Amino acid sequence: MGKYQWNFCSLGGVARVAINSGEDIKHLSELDGKLWTVLSMPLKALEFDAKTLALVDSDHDGRIRVNEIVAVSQYLCKVLKNADDLLKREDQIAVSALADSAEAKALLDAAALLEKDTFSLKDVAELNANLAVSVAALEAPQAPVAPYGDQTAAVTAAVAALKTKVADFFMRCQLIAFNEGCAASVDTSLAKIAAISNEDMSACAAQIAECPLAQPSKDLLLPINKGVNPALAAQFAVVAKHALSVDYPQAEAISQEQWNAVEAKLAAYAAAVEAQTKEHNAIHDQALAARKAAIDAWDNFLHLYRDFYRLLCNFVIMSDFYSKDNQKQAVFQAGKLLIDQR
Structure with a gap:
């Protein structure tokens, strides 16, 4: 298999690799380290969703590095049928857009448990708010026959x-x-x-x-x-x-x-x-934990799904930093930028 053919663009007077498609994201692991504009960034003091950054920081050391960006890109591309969907920067998606893959199985199972065919971050917030109510609705077992x-x-x-x-x-x-x-x-x-x-x-x-x-x-x-x-x-x-x-x-x-x-x-x-009360409470707690885990799985995925392409545009090439589009706010607004021009 030949090398992936990257496209380039000029930003800030420098030629930078362009990330314009799902295919580009799929091949991030092949991108030469010299072509990454940013090699490391902190989680704090950035114009970016803190939860998403924490999800990307897999080793929890307070910094995001190239290998962590690559790992998330591989995960998302295996979860989605079409990696181009990442370019939409949306916080909602249909379950049908997920691939039939091992990486997507947890989300597919969670969707089945929650009985939903579309998810958004608003949906997730509502599911969390109604979590106790939804589990409390579980049918109680038939009580033992009272002797008197x-x-x-x-x-x-x-x-x-x-x-x-x-x-x-x-x-x-x-x-x-x-x-x-x-x-x-x-x-x-x-x-x-x-x-x-x-x-x-x-x-x-x-x-x-x-x-x-x-x-x-x-x-x-x-x-x-x-x-x-x-x-x-x-x-x-x-x-x-x-x-x-x-x-x-x-x-x-x-x-x-x-x-x-x-x-x-x-x-x-x-x-x-x-005994029946204990059993019912155990079933209730298990159902609560399973439902909470399902909601959290979709919450985490939707944060990555919505924000990952924006993160790439600020990490790989910093296109948002140079953009004239006021809707595209750069992650780095102020601070000290160390450039290793190789």
């Missing part, structure tokens, strides 16, 4: 509130079963009730709640419908009505094992909800 229907939350709260009192009640029953002589000692303290007997009992709920949940007995059963501590009766009624009547519809009293079965059922449901 729409009353499950109320039952769970009541069981949690009564858990200690229920355990205390059955322990008192076990002591009586062990030794019936304990009955009076583990039952409600009459002295404690006597101490508040002259008070407004309706205002003594806290003291009454300290008494056993129900009268303990050697039969080791907790009554459901009567004989429950009045200070705890409202909470217990929630469990009795919405859980115990469901699991033990004919029962007048329940054993500790039966109560534990209710607790176990609620615990299993809570664990299933927690």
Whole structure:
């Protein structure tokens, strides 16, 4: 394959290579280093988009050099079907303009994920602004079946509130079963009730709640419908009505094992909800990360696509510097220019 034939132009009284086509950009790697007007430039204090410059600065050393310009040119030419598109200096492009190449695959996959056939920097900004909303719209999984229907939350709260009192009640029953002589000692303290007997009992709920949940007995059963501590009766009624009547519809009293079965059922449901929530959150986070990566990929590409030819016109030949077109602002507006005339 023969050498690429470059075209030249006169700028500032010096013959410089002209970059006028996508083919010229494709062959930048073949351009003799002596023909590059600029060999290195800083990222700061330039009339140029800072994000684009940072993308070109692949080694992140704060300067852009010839090899980095060449690397970007090769990437863009492999991503695009027609490298001439770079001369448009546009910030929008149709997905159909991308080549079927390994270099373009990430962008094509990102476009498919975002379900768009054209992209612009304005689109990217809107996608970023609506990122959380778009991912939040993901369909939530079907919730586990609640053991007590729409009353499950109320039952769970009541069981949690009564858990200690229920355990205390059955322990008192076990002591009586062990030794019936304990009955009076583990039952409600009459002295404690006597101490508040002259008070407004309706205002003594806290003291009454300290008494056993129900009268303990050697039969080791907790009554459901009567004989429950009045200070705890409202909470217990929630469990009795919405859980115990469901699991033990004919029962007048329940054993500790039966109560534990209710607790176990609620615990299993809570664990299933927690596991599903974690799974859904993980899926949500993955979707968010994937969508963000897709948006960022297009954001980066569009910056390079829009600005790369302008960068070439200020790096390879400095045509914008000498241009009389006010729309073409030179990257270098002021400073010290070191020229190695070879």
